[in-house]
Structures are given as C-alpha cells and as structure tokens.
Amino acid sequence: MEGNSSYGTSWADQWDNNPDPATVDAKNNHTGTAKYKQKVGEGLGKTKAVAKTGMSKLKEGTSVGLNWIKTKYNKTSHKS
Template identity: 35%
Template sequence: MGSQGNSWADQWGSQNDVVEEDFGKKGKSSGKKMEKVSAVASASFGKAKSAAAVGADKAKAAAVVGAKKVKSGTSSGFNWIKDKCQKK
C-alpha cells in the first residue's frame, strides 16, 4: 500500500517555494485589509462582550434567586423534621 503512487510529501513538496513567494508578495498589500478586518473584529468583540455581560448578569441573578430558594427550602425542611421529632 505504501509503495504505490507518490507520497504526500512528493506531491506537495514542490509547491512550498511558490507559496512562500506568493505570501511575500501578498503581505504588503494585505496590510490594509487586515486593518479593516481587525476594526470589524474589535467592533464585533465589543458587541459580544456587552451581550455576554448582560447574559452574565441574568445568570447571576438567577443563581442568587435559586440559592435563596434552596436555603429557605432546606430551612423549612429542617424545621419540619424538628417539629416531627419533638411531638414524640
């Protein structure tokens, strides 16, 4: 199986020089594009950050309410057990 055909390195190895040359040429002209992409990404990040903050606040509020319910339920459960044990 390994001896049949060219290996991956044989097929794609000669392309490396072309890719490096193309990358060098594109690097200079794509700087402006990267600035635009960076600006759009930072604006999107700001929106995502504010949405996450709102979501975190909602989650925190729900956790606090849930913790209060658990605490009051536990307290009433212990009081119920205490009342049942004292009647005997």
C-alpha cells in the same frame, strides 16, 4: 537551470499579476482592526448580559433552595 531568470521564484511570482494579499491586508489593517474591535465589543456586551442573567437565576435558585432546606429542617425539628 542557472541561466533561467525565474530561478528562486514561485509560479505565482512569475504568472500572477495581482498584488500580494498579505501586503494589501497590511495596508488596510486599520479598518480590519476596527471591525474586530467592534465585533469583540458586541460579543463582550452579549456575554456580560448572559452572565448577569445567569447569576441572577443562580442567586434566585440558591435562595429558593436554602429556604426549602430551612423549611424542611424546621418541620422535622418541631415535631414533639
């Protein structure tokens, strides 16, 4: 085994002539990063819009609920 020149290398190192994907990704990292930043930015924009809509619905629902409670309280307290 020691006389074998392939000692310490994997099958892929011996027979695969394509470049290592990790090396290719490292060289093209700036384009990948830009794509991720764009997707994250779009996702945050959507999240912000949904949160804004949800908060306005929550605020409106709370206001309606408090007014309902106030009306019910006034009806019961004014009975004579």
